Amino acid sequence: MNDSSNYAPPKVWVWNKANGGRFANINRPVAGPTHDKELPVGRHPLQLYSLATPNGIKVTVMLEELLALGHAGAEYDAWLIRINEGDQFGSGFVEANPNSKIPALVDRSGPAPIRVFESGAILLHLAEKFGAFLPTEPAARAECLSWLFWQMGSAPYLGGGFGHFYAYAPSKIEYAIDRFAMEVKRQLDVLDRRLALSPYLAGEDYTIADMAVWPWYGALAKGLVYEAGEFLQVQAYSHVQRWTDRIAERPAVKRGRMVNRTWGEPASQLHERHEAGDFETRTQDKLAPAA
Ligand SMILES: N[C@@H](CCC(=O)N[C@@H](CS)C(=O)NCC(=O)O)C(=O)O
Numbered sequence: 001m002n003d004s005s006n007y008a009p010p011k012v013w014v015w016n017k018a019n020g021g022r023f024a025n026i027n028r029p030v031a032g033p034t035h036d037k038e039l040p041v042g043r044h045p046l047q048l049y050s051l052a053t054p055n056g057i058k059v060t061v062m063l064e065e066l067l068a069l070g071h072a073g074a075e076y077d078a079w080l081i082r083i084n085e086g087d088q089f090g091s092g093f094v095e096a097n098p099n100s101k102i103p104a105l106v107d108r109s110g111p112a113p114i115r116v117f118e119s120g121a122i123l124l125h126l127a128e129k130f131g132a133f134l135p136t137e138p139a140a141r142a143e144c145l146s147w148l149f150w151q152m153g154s155a156p157y158l159g160g161g162f163g164h165f166y167a168y169a170p171s172k173i174e175y176a177i178d179r180f181a182m183e184v185k186r187q188l189d190v191l192d193r194r195l196a197l198s199p200y201l202a203g204e205d206y207t208i209a210d211m212a213v214w215p216w217y218g219a220l221a222k223g224l225v226y227e228a229g230e231f232l233q234v235q236a237y238s239h240v241q242r243w244t245d246r247i248a249e250r251p252a253v254k255r256g257r258m259v260n261r262t263w264g265e266p267a268s269q270l271h272e273r274h275e276a277g278d279f280e281t282r283t284q285d286k287l288a289p290a291a
Pocket residue numbers: 026053054055056083088100101102103117118119120
């Protein structure tokens with residue numbers, strides 16, 4: 001690989017499989033399945049195929065919030081998709097999400113299954129289905145959807161831009177890190193100014209906008225992603241800090257974060273979730289106690 005100072009792009013880009021970057025083993029320039037594998041189907045109306053990354057926990061938090069509100073129809077089976085092992089390229093997963101990324105939801109509550117992919121679309125599907133966490137008053141609804149879609153457009157700069165070049169790229173490229181650190185700090189300031197005006201992003205109430213933004217920017221604010229807390233001076237965003245702490249206290253958030261989690265404390269990992277009692281009986285400390 002050339003270093004950034006002497007690289008001249010060739011006329012036609014050619015895939016260099018061994019580019020050394022983290023995730024090089026799963027990244028490729030074509031879509032579609034790499035192998036045949038059907039997705040498992042459990043007994044609940046909602047089937048989730050996911051992993052507890054920031055994009056994944058948006059949905060498990062929403063489902064746990066809906067159940068906490070008493071929506072029995074939100075009962076779900078959460079199946080583990082190990083993206084580092086290429087599960088997202090199995091034929092069944094690609095049918096659920098042609099983009100081969102977690103999370104993917106199959107809603108089997110109606111006469112025919114409905115697939116939903118993209119975490120924002122899944123949050124909206126569930127919010128509309130259950131009439132919850134999405135304001136109905138037009139101005140509040142517009143504010144909620146604006147922040148929901150803000151997240152969809154902004155987080156790739158945080159993850160694919162800043163996180164990639166700061167934490168994962170095989171060499172530290174000052175230009176790229178500067179460019180994306182600047183943008184991520186701007187985004188934190190956007191949030192901080194909004195949260196100076198209201199407790200939650202859409203106003204007085206906690207909504208799907210908070211569920212979408214919190215897993216990324218809340219984690220960033222606590223230095224939990226890319227170990228970049230000091231580099232980005234995240235403590236300075238005091239309204240983001242207050243909002244992050246408040247959401248972290250919600251019992252449904254605590255549960256949602258555990259689902260499909262395969263790292264961290266064994267007691268915080270619920271690899272698959274098929275019923276509410278699993279949080280008490282099927283975490284990794286109980287299923288695989290240290291030898
Ligand atoms: N915009 C998508 C992003 C989903 C996404 O990037 N998922 C990552 C994990 S956080 C993934 O599945 N990566 C696997 C891959 O790229 O092969 C969403 O919000 O659902």
